[in-house]
Amino acid sequence: MNRHEFAGTRALIRLILRRDRLVLPIWIALPPLFVILVAAAFAQLYPTAASQQILASQLVNSPGFVALLGPVPAATIGGLTVWRSSIFAVLIVAGGNALTTIRHTRSDEETGRFELLGSGAVGRRAPLAASLVVMLGADILVAVLVAGGLLAFGLPFAGSVAFGASLAAIGLMFASLAGVASQLTESAGIARGIVGAFFVLFYVLRAIGDASETSGQSWLSWISPIGWAYLVQPFAKERWEVFALFLASVIVLTEVALVLSSRRDVGSGTFPLRLGPARASHRPGGPLALMWRLQRRTLFAWASLLAVYGIMIGYLAKSSVDLLAANPQLANLFAFFGGTSAYTDALFTFSFTFVGWIGAAYAIAATLRLQSEETEKRVDHVLAASVSRLRWAGSDIAVVIIGSALVLVAFGLPAGLTYGLSAGNMAYELPRLLVATMVYLPAIWVLAGIAMALYGLVPRFSFVSWGALGAFIGVEVIGELLKVSQSVLNISPFKHVPAVLVSGLSATPLISLTFVALALIVVGLIGFQHRSIG
């Protein structure tokens, strides 16, 4: 390995810190904030050791919830905090690391921004090395803040440090994985897709592994890096040796990525380029066809993500029922939920909230496609042809409206099929699970409406729609724990979605949500017709 291959790394580190001076602090601060809020909420709600014990034993014996949120390492404030906050903290840390790494390696090459840098005294390995160094720093900061926050809260030292360190380790793991992914293809989008697919795979392996502790598939958690984070067991055993797994895989992945980056041409991937058709297809081609052509792959990616999740939930619901049959002692727990079917219904209802958030994230991303088309000036070609603004923006809205329905079906159908098949009651389970999923559609449209209204009126601030989704999720997750007043909870459209399986279908909230979404979209379309482009 030659030193000159790393030339310029220091300058690139400064460039990354400068470019990401706003985003970096935000995602570094989010996990510690969330973890501390959750710890505070548990301390307030379950002040006594006895109450913590009762909650933990209920959770531990509930395989569905263990699968979704992970196992509870200990029946203490620390253990409960780790259980409840891990999934969000892991998602943010993994996402932050992976997206930042890809942004400063493959995206720069794809857009040609790297040409200017690469012509300077910058080694082939420098961009990747610089990104990884910045991510290492960011992850250490996350670990210190999480551990420090929990320590300040009065939690044990070893557990606080172990939890902070496990988040940092998973972050670094995803940074190095993203480093490899961005060497493989020419497109940053595909690199993000690869990392996303691995995240889902790791999550599912861990979920199934953790849920089947008794049935002998727990080894699945050991092949999933997300599973490792839980196997550290902060506030319980603190198995420090698990960090050796992280360390080894980070070293291997980093080395692979660095070697790949110094062997290939700048701008090209490891896999060769695929040629496209010389002509457009003969189907009628308007702006709608274009929007569909541009977004179909992304839509299928979101849909398959939710399909995997649906199959997993269906399978988990089924295995929970099996567990009940095998272990009559668990009957108490199921009685607490109101019987077997009530238990699975509660599990499904709980998982639907995630589906709603994922669907809303899809809808916002697909709506804001309008903005990237505009800032990249690609819209000029379309609007300079005989296409009205209404038709162009409307095409995207049509894709969003239908796409979000497809995304929900992609969850509800496999979930219903898997569970219906195993429960032997397809005719009953499939339709009601599908309906219970689809009721999220109007709430998702409201988020698309917020994005459209912002884009139409103040395009510079359309990213605020992501903030709105974050706020709604925060209100739901933290609001519930902190017992925030109902009027605050009500700002979230998700709060108005009827829990069909638990309390039945009610049309009024769905109709009013649809009207709100429609009004927001119309406001956005009107605003868009009256402003300058670009």
Place this chain on the structure above:
Amino acid sequence: MSVIQINNLTKYYGKQLALDNVDLTVEQGEVYGFIGPNGAGKTTTLRILLGLLRKNSGQVSVLGRDPWRDAVALHRRLAYVPGDVSLWPNLSGGEVIDLLGRLRGDFDQSRRNELVERFKFDPTKPCRTYSTGNRQKVALIAAFVSDVELFVLDEPTLGLDPLMEEVFRGCVAEVRQAGKTVLLSSHILAEVEALCDRISIINEGMIVESGTLAELQHLTRISVTVETAQPVTALSELPGVHDVRVDGVRLHFSVDAGAINRAMEHLTRFDVQALTCTPPTLEDLFLRHYELQTGDSMR
């Protein structure tokens, strides 16, 4: 009736003045050059003509209609080539050409094939792999396949090689032959001189000069570098000759377009060994323009 009619057009970006009382008239069937340095307001003007930007004040009409209100109907009758062509990275060049052609109405397949051939363009690659010149070809082919009345071209040869520039000029000549109107923005004076009937010069958001090339001849001076066997005398006394400077055996001077003949006659008497003539650059033109202006004000 004029194809493009702009009166007192003013445009602000926030508080910054981008266009200041711009007037421009383009007649049916002419190739009109719109020149100015970077950031002068060329693209802003063109984007207002396409209804992509809102004007702050003034009157704008394209093919007799309001480009903001009647954008869609108008765009069926015009084709646009942006200066900085940005394409969808995962679509192939051929797909984009077909797409843009269809969005404007239908187009002739044989014409498309002919243009792909003439521009030596490979339509199968994904757009993300195209160089600037190749992206430009996508936009040019998509524009020239359409049977429209008006072509709005914003620095269309940026990134094209000289051979392709020739092909482009051929395309412009063809559409002009067919009686169509072309508005060509550029900062390359030679290109505008070769193609355009009339030109307007814009600088800092203001039209500083308009007219036919002949009318603007007083602005153009040619720079000459000459080597002679015998030392040249009395050159600077000739009318229309300026800035005479001796550099060893070489002699540099500039000459008004109308005075070239006399200057050449004078030089041949000293046995010319080598001669280079450079057409005025846009920069020269501006310098000259401001020289005239300050001269006027001093008088």
